[in-house]
Amino acid sequence: MDGLIAPLLNGSAQGALLLLAALxxxxxxxxxxxxNMAHGEFxxxxxxxxxxxxxxxxxxxxxxxxxxxxxxxVAGLFGLLxxxxxxxxxYRRPLDTLLVTVGVGLILQQAALxxxxxxxxxxxxxxxxDGQLTILGYSWPMRQLFTILLATVCVAALSAWLKYTSFxxxxxxxxxxxxxxxxxxxxxxxxxxxxxxxGSGLAGVAGVAASLIGGTNSQMGAQYIIPAFLVxxxxxxxxxxxxxxxxWAVGVALAFFAYWTTGSLAQVLxxxxxxxxxxxxPQGLFTVxxxxxx
Amino acid sequence: xxxxxxRMRALxxxxxxxxxxxxxxxxxxxxxxxxxxxxxxxxxxxxxxxxGDTIKLGFLNSLxxxxxxxxxxVSDVLHMAADEINADGGILDKKIEYVQxxxxxxxxxxxxxxxxxxxxxxxxAIFGGWTSSSRKAVKPVVEKFNGLFFYPVQYEGLESSPxxxxxxxxxxxxxxxxxxxxxxxxxxxxxxxxxxxxFPRTANAIIKLYAAKLGIKIVGEEYVPLxxxxxxxxxxxxxxxxxxxxxxxxxxxxxxGFIKAYYDAxxxxxxxxxxxxxxxxxxxxxxxxxxxxxxxxxxxxxxLKTDTNPEFIKNWKAYPNSSGVTSDPMEAAYxxxxxxxxxxxxxxxxxxxxxxxxAKAKPITFDAPEGKVTLDGENHHISKPGHIGRINxxxxxxIVWASxxxxxxxxxxxxYDWFPADIRKQLTDAAG
Numbered sequence: 147m148d149g150l151i152a153p154l155l156n157g158s159a160q161g162a163l164l165l166l167a168a169l170x171x172x173x174x175x176x177x178x179x180x181x182n183m184a185h186g187e188f189x190x191x192x193x194x195x196x197x198x199x200x201x202x203x204x205x206x207x208x209x210x211x212x213x214x215x216x217x218x219x220v221a222g223l224f225g226l227l228x229x230x231x232x233x234x235x236x237y238r239r240p241l242d243t244l245l246v247t248v249g250v251g252l253i254l255q256q257a258a259l260x261x262x263x264x265x266x267x268x269x270x271x272x273x274x275x276d277g278q279l280t281i282l283g284y285s286w287p288m289r290q291l292f293t294i295l296l297a298t299v300c301v302a303a304l305s306a307w308l309k310y311t312s313f314x315x316x317x318x319x320x321x322x323x324x325x326x327x328x329x330x331x332x333x334x335x336x337x338x339x340x341x342x343x344x345g346s347g348l349a350g351v352a353g354v355a356a357s358l359i360g361g362t363n364s365q366m367g368a369q370y371i372i373p374a375f376l377v378x379x380x381x382x383x384x385x386x387x388x389x390x391x392x393x394w395a396v397g398v399a400l401a402f403f404a405y406w407t408t409g410s411l412a413q414v415l416x417x418x419x420x421x422x423x424x425x426x427x428p429q430g431l432f433t434v435x436x437x438x439x440x
Numbered sequence: 441x442x443x444x445x446x447r448m449r450a451l452x453x454x455x456x457x458x459x460x461x462x463x464x465x466x467x468x469x470x471x472x473x474x475x476x477x478x479x480x481x482x483x484x485x486x487x488x489x490x491x492g493d494t495i496k497l498g499f500l501n502s503l504x505x506x507x508x509x510x511x512x513x514v515s516d517v518l519h520m521a522a523d524e525i526n527a528d529g530g531i532l533d534k535k536i537e538y539v540q541x542x543x544x545x546x547x548x549x550x551x552x553x554x555x556x557x558x559x560x561x562x563x564x565a566i567f568g569g570w571t572s573s574s575r576k577a578v579k580p581v582v583e584k585f586n587g588l589f590f591y592p593v594q595y596e597g598l599e600s601s602p603x604x605x606x607x608x609x610x611x612x613x614x615x616x617x618x619x620x621x622x623x624x625x626x627x628x629x630x631x632x633x634x635x636x637x638x639f640p641r642t643a644n645a646i647i648k649l650y651a652a653k654l655g656i657k658i659v660g661e662e663y664v665p666l667x668x669x670x671x672x673x674x675x676x677x678x679x680x681x682x683x684x685x686x687x688x689x690x691x692x693x694x695x696x697g698f699i700k701a702y703y704d705a706x707x708x709x710x711x712x713x714x715x716x717x718x719x720x721x722x723x724x725x726x727x728x729x730x731x732x733x734x735x736x737x738x739x740x741x742x743x744l745k746t747d748t749n750p751e752f753i754k755n756w757k758a759y760p761n762s763s764g765v766t767s768d769p770m771e772a773a774y775x776x777x778x779x780x781x782x783x784x785x786x787x788x789x790x791x792x793x794x795x796x797x798x799a800k801a802k803p804i805t806f807d808a809p810e811g812k813v814t815l816d817g818e819n820h821h822i823s824k825p826g827h828i829g830r831i832n833x834x835x836x837x838x839i840v841w842a843s844x845x846x847x848x849x850x851x852x853x854x855x856y857d858w859f860p861a862d863i864r865k866q867l868t869d870a871a872g
Contacts, residue, residue, distance in 0.1 A: 152676045160670060256504055263763065264512040266693060268728035271700070278706050285679070287704035290672065360669020361696030361726055365506045369667050404673040409664035410636040412673075 152284045153401040159290035161397020162297035166355050168374040168381075168389050169300055170348035173341055174225075175375070176384040177321045180233055180342075181240050183247040185374065186367025187254035188346045191224055192217035192353025193362040194258065197267045206270040210354065214296075217350035224254075225346020229339055237338075251367070258364035266363030275358070293355050300351060304344075305386050317341055321384065376420050382430030391431060396420060486586070487562040490790050494537040495530070497522070497780075498557035498566040502574070505545025506667070509693065511570045513722060513763055514592055515540070517770040518567050520759045521777040531781045532788070539563055547577040554581040554589070564790040565590060567776050570769070572596060572638050572871075579604060586792050590780060592773035594717065594738075596642035597851040598868045600819045602796055607776040608769065609739050610821055610851040615643050616650060617826030618715050618737035621841045622685055623654045630656050631683035633674065633690060633698065636663040638871055640689035643717070645867055646853070647687060653858040659683050664690070669697030675705045678712075688716040695719055699727045699734075709733030715828070720767035724835040732831050738768040739824040740810035741837045752809040765835075766809070775808045779815060779822070782806055811846065821849030 167189060174180050196213035203209040228250060236243045275292055278285035308314035319327040320337045328334050356366060377396055381388030396416055403412035424430070489496070499518050501511040522536045530536060539561045541553040550569070557563045558581070565588035569575050575591050582589045582603040589604045597610040622630065630651060634640025640663065648658055659681045662674040675698070678686060690698050695718060702714065714734040721742050724731055742753060742765055752774065756762050782805070784790055787798035798804070800817035813822040823846040829837025852868070853859040 152680075153673065156672045156676060159672070163670070252504075259504075259508055259512070263725070264509050265722050265763075266509065266696065266726040268726050270728055271704075271730075275704075278704075284676075285706055287672065287701070287706075289700075289704045356669075359672075359697060359700060361693035363509055363693050363726070365509060365667075365693060366669070368506070369669065401673050405677070408636075409662060409668065409671075409674050413665055413668065 149405070151282045152286075153405040154398060155281065155284065155286050156290060157398030157401025158394060159293045159397070160400055161394040162294040163352070163355055163359060164370075164373055164377055164397055165297045165390060165393035166293075166300060166352035167349065167370040168377040168393055169297075169304060169386075170345040170352070171374050171378045172381070172384070172386060172389040173304075173345035173348070175378055176389070177317065178237075178338065178341055178345075179240055180237070181244040181247070181375075182228075182233075182345075183244055183371060184228065184251040184254060185247075185346070185349050186369075186371035187251045187258075188221040188224055188349035188367075189353040189356060189370055190254070190258060190362075190364065190367040192221045192350030193269065193357035193366060194262065194267070194353075195220045195350060196269050196354045196357050197262075197362055200270055207272045207274055209270070210272045210358075213354050214351055217354045218347040219350075221350025221353065222343040222347030225349075226339060226343045228346070229342035233342065234335075234338065251371075255364045255367070262364070264364075266361045266366075269354075269357035269362050271358050289358055293359070296351070296355055300348060301386065301390055304348070307344075308386070313337075313340060373417070376417065376424075380420050380423055380430055382432035385430070385432040388430055388432040392420075486792065487559065488564045488790060489562055490534070490564075493534055495532075495534040495790060496561060496563045497536055497538050497777075498541060498554075498561060498563035498568075499538050500541045500543055500550065500553055500557065500566050500568040500578070501570065502545040503540075503542040506692075507543075507545040507570055507574075510722075510769070511543075511568070513767070513770045514568060514570060514773040516759070516761060516763075517756065517773050518777060520755065520762075521774050524755065525777065525781055531784050532790070543569070543574055547571075547573045550574045550577040551581050554578045554587070555585070558582070558585045558587040564588070564784075565780055567592070567773070567780075569593070575604070588780075588792055588795065590776035592776050593769045594772075596639045596871060597853070598642065598864070598871050600821075600851055602820075603792070604820060605776065605779065605815075606821045606849075606851075607779060608772040609824055610849050611643060611646050612850045612853055612856070613739060613824045613826060613847045614717055614737050615646055616856075617841075617843055617847065618687070618717065618828065619647060619650050619654060619656075620826075620843075621735075621737070621828045622656065622687075622715065624841070625685075627656055627684045629659045629681075629683045629685075631659055631678050631681055631686045632661040633671075633678065633686055633688050634661075634663050635666040635689065635691045635694055637666055637691075639691070642867055642871060643689045644687075645863070646859070649858055649860075649863065650856075664694060664698075666692055666694060669694055671698040671701040672704070675701040675707070678702075679705050679707060683712060686712060686714040688714050689718065690716075691718045693726075695723060696727050699731045703730035719831075720769065721765040721836060722763060722767045722770075724831055725765075729833070731835075732833055735828055735830050735840070736837060737826070737828050738837075739827060740766075740768040740771040740808075741827055741829045741839060742766045743829065743836050743839060744810060744827070746809060746811050748807050749809040771809050775806060775810075775813060775822070778806050778808070779804065779813075783815075813846070816849050819849060819851055821851055823848050 195217040199213040200209045275288045316332045377392045381392035399416040403415045501515040526535045543550040567590045594609040632644045716736045783795045787794040804815040826843035828841035
C-alpha cells in the first residue's frame with residue numbers, strides 16, 4: 147500500500163506547486179495570449195519577498211501567512227510595471243514578447259544575484275508545518291499538505307473572482323471579444339493591466355510555496371517556467387479547470403515515475419507524456435474561444 | 441531544463457560569440473612572440489609579453505547564469521589573492537594585471553573565452569572554472585595553445601593534463617576519507633543521493649567499489665537533475681530504506697531542496713545522518729537550521745587551526761563584497777594563484793614548458809590555510825589533509841575526524857587495489 151500512497155500524495159503536492167506556478171500563466175498566457183518568460187522570475191520575487199518579510203517578522207509561524215499577501219502584491223507590482231512599460235506595446239506580437247521577457251527575466255536574475263547572497267537565502271518554514279501526517283502507513287510531510295491547501299485556496303479565489311465579480315466579468319468579456327467589450331464601455335487597457343497584476347501576483351504566491359520546498363536564489367524561477375507553460379497548454383488555453391487537472395496529472399505522473407525509476411528519468415518520461423498528449427490533442431484538455439491562439 | 445529557454449540562451453550566446461569573433465579577428469596578430477624565455481618548443485608560439493613590469497593573467501568564472509551562485513566567490517578570492525601578491529611585490533617583480541572574463545554558465549563560452557585570453561589577451565595563465573563541464577571545455581583549448589589553466593574545485597578525478605593544475609581535491613582526498621570516516625563510525629548501510637551529472641555518477645561508482653571492500657551495504661541510489669529542487673519523492677524512498685547514513689553528492693541549489701525534504705520527512709542527524717561533499721560554509725546558511733548536525737567531507741574548513749588560516753579569514757572578511765565566510769573551493773582558488781607564483785619563481789620564467797619542468801624538478805610547496813600543500817609534478821594535483829566536519833548552529837563546522845597525514849593525490853586511484861583497471865578505463869572513457 148505504501149508503494150502507491152506515497153507517490154500519490156507526494157505527486158499531488160508536486161502538482162499543486164506546479165499549479166500555483168501555472169495559475170498566473172493561465173491568466174496572462176491563457177486569457178491575454180502574452181508569453182511571459184519572466185514569470186519564473188516573478189516567482190523568485192515572491193520567494194525573496196518571503197525572506198524579506200522574515201527579516202521584519204522573525205516569528206516564522208506568523209511570517210509565512212503575512213508573506214503570502216506581501217509576495218502577491220510585490221510580484222504583482224513588478225508585473226504591472228512590465229505590462230505598462232513593455233508588454234502593452236506588443237499585444238499583437240506574441241513572439242516579440244517572448245524574446246523581450248526572456249531578457250527581462252535575465253535582468254531580474256542578475257539583479258537578485260547582485261542584491262542577495264549569491265548562494266541564496268534561507269526562508270524558515272513555520273513550526274506548525276513541522277512533522278508528518280500518517281496516512282495508511284506513510285508519514286506524509288505536513289508541508290506537502292500546506293502546498294495543496296494553498297493551491298486549492300488560490301484556485302477557488304481566482305475562479306470566484308472571475309465568475310462573480312464585475313472585474314471578472316469584464317476580463318471574460320475582454321477575452322471573448324475585445325472590440326465589443328470596448329463599445330460597451332469597458333476600459334480594456336485597465337483590464338489588461340489588472341489581469342497582468344493578478345497573474346504576476348499569483349506567481350509571487352507560488353514563490354512563497356517554492357521557498358519552503360527548494361532554494362531561494364536568483365536561479366530558482368528557471369525550473370518552473372517551462373513545466374508551467376506545458377501544463378497551461380495541456381490543460382487548454384484559457385481554461386482554469388484544464389490547468390488544474392493537467393497540473394495534478396503531471397505531478398502524480400512525475401511522482402510515480404520517480405518511484406518506479408529515478409528522479410532524472412521521471413522528468414523525461416512525464417514530459418514525453420505531455421508532448422505526446424499535445425500531439426494527439428493540440429487544443430488541450432478543454433477549449434474555449436479566445437481572441438488568440440485557441 | 442527548458443528547451444525554449446535554452447534556445448533563447450543559445451541565441452544570446454551566439455550574439456556574444458559573434459562579437460568575440462569580430463574582436464579576435466580585429467585584435468589578432470598585433471603582438472606575437474617577444475617571449476623572454478623563448479622556449480619555442482610549443483606547437484603555437486606564445487604571445488605572452490614579459491618585457492614590461494606587469495604580467496597578464498586571465499580569470500575565468502561564470503559571473504552570470506546559474507553557476508554564478510557558486511563561482512562568484514572563487515572569482516572574488518582570486519582578485520584578493522592577486523591584490524595580496526601585488527602588495528607583496530608581484531611575481532618575479534612583475535605586478536599581476538588580470539583580465540576578467542565571464543564564462544556565463546555556458547561551456548562553449550568557456551572554451552571561447554579561453555582561446556581569447558590565450559591568443560588575444562596573451563595571458564600567461566588562466567585561473568577559475570567550477571563545473572567539470574567548464575574544465576572539460578577549457579582543456580582542449582589550453583592543450584592546443586599550450587596555455588596553463590588552474591582549476592580550484594574538488595572533482596571526480598580520472599584526469600590529468602600537462603596544461604592543467606588541480607588545486608581542489610581528487611576523489612582519494614575527499615570521497616575516500618569520507619568512506620574511511622563512515623567505516624570508523626561503524627556504518628553498515630548507506631544510501632547514495634546525487635545530482636545527475638558526471639561528478640556524482642563517478643563518485644558513486646567509486647563509493648560502491650570501496651563500500652564492498654569495507655563491508656558497507658548500499659541500500660539505494662537516487663539521482664535528480666541538477667536544476668530541480670524538489671527531493672520529496674526520493675526522500676520518501678530513503679526513509680523507507682532506513683540507511684545508517686546518506687552519502688550526498690548533490691550540487692548547487694538542489695541541495696537546499698534535499699535538506700528541506702529530509703527535514704520534513706522527519707529524518708534526523710541522530711538517526712539518519714548525511715555526509716555531503718558539496719555543502720560548505722557558503723552553502724549552509726541558505727539551508728537554515730534544518731542542515732545542522734549533519735556532516736561534510738572537505739580538506740579545508742574555516743574552523744581549521746593552522747598558522748595561516750586566521751590571516752586568510754581576516755583578509756577575506758575585510759575584502760570588499762566578501763561573503764564573510766571562507767570555504768574549501770575558495771581556499772583552493774586562493775592556493776592556485778600562490779602555487780602559480782611559487783612555480784614561476786622556481787622556474788625563473790613565465791614560460792609554460794619552463795613552469796612544467798620546474799614542477800617536476802623539485803617539490804613545490806605552499807603554506808596554505810589548510811596546511812603546507814605539496815605539488816605532485818607528475819599529475820599536477822596537490823597533497824591535502826582529509827577532514828570531516830559537523831555543521832553547528834552557526835553554520836560552521838566542528839572538526840570530528842582528520843586523516844592522520846596529508847593525502848597524496850592519486851587521480852586515477854592507482855594505489856587502491858579494490859579499483860580494477862577495467863573500471864578505471866570505463867569511467868575515464870565515460871568522463872572523457
